[in-house]
Amino acid sequence: MDTKKGLLLGGVLGGAAAYLAFRTLDAEKEAEVRKHVLETAEDAKDRAVDYAFYAADALADAREMVNDKVTDYRDSLADTSDKVSDKLNDLKDDLNQLQGYLNTLPVAKQPLTDEEKSDETDDITVDMDDAFAPQNSDDEKGSDRADHQK
Template sequence: MGKKLVGGLFAGLLGAGLYAAYQKLDEDKKNRMKKNLREKSDELRDRAVDYAFYANDAMNDFKDVIKDEMNNAKDNVKDASSKFSEKAKSFDDTDTPQSDQPTKQQDDIVVDATEAFKNSGIPDAADDLNNGVDEQPKSDRPKASDAANPDEDGSQK
């Protein structure tokens, strides 16, 4: 708060001093000073108006450039869209049979596991049953329960 008070007092004293100096001038010098002040303020006002017009012109130019770029972007998107739709139509035309062209007969693909693994070399369940360990008929093979119970003479069946 002390700085504001000191600054206010300084501005007041400066203003009072300038006013006292102005009052001590003769009328001819006062008129010249007023004239110079008006000329400077008129020049400053003209510059401000010129800069406002420059800024307005620059903003209008910027808007025009943006509008042109947006129109170019729209045209590019429309061109790309039309090219894509033409390619899509030509793609559909080649895939769809025409009425004047004969239609191709296409076979369905059917995958059967027996056909697929026929020559693969992988044994199937029927091969395991046919290729027994000792090639004995089932009736001659010893049972697992017989191996645990030996005969009276101590031999295995």
């Protein structure tokens, strides 16, 4: 016999036996059994309601805890994002300052290698640093003026 059929048959036969036993009792005993069954059913119902409330409270507490954790993580992520953004902006500013500084530094001339000298043409080139750099001291300027006045 299948397990489900066996449980069903046992429930039906047990219920029928309990009903026959109940009907054989006198009126006082029947009332007492009914009262006991009703009280037990009422207690079971009260317990089921209490457990349902406990479960609802536990679920609400768990939901609140999860929401708190999510809020904490979201705030932490926002703070970290702000810090990273600030650091990136600082780095950007530092790089801009470095670029400005490097643009103001004169580039040192490097002597030509033998290969570059052989590739050099007879074209005249003017180096802007050499063209605008002060070449004469004050004493030489005075003698240059004297030469020009003659």
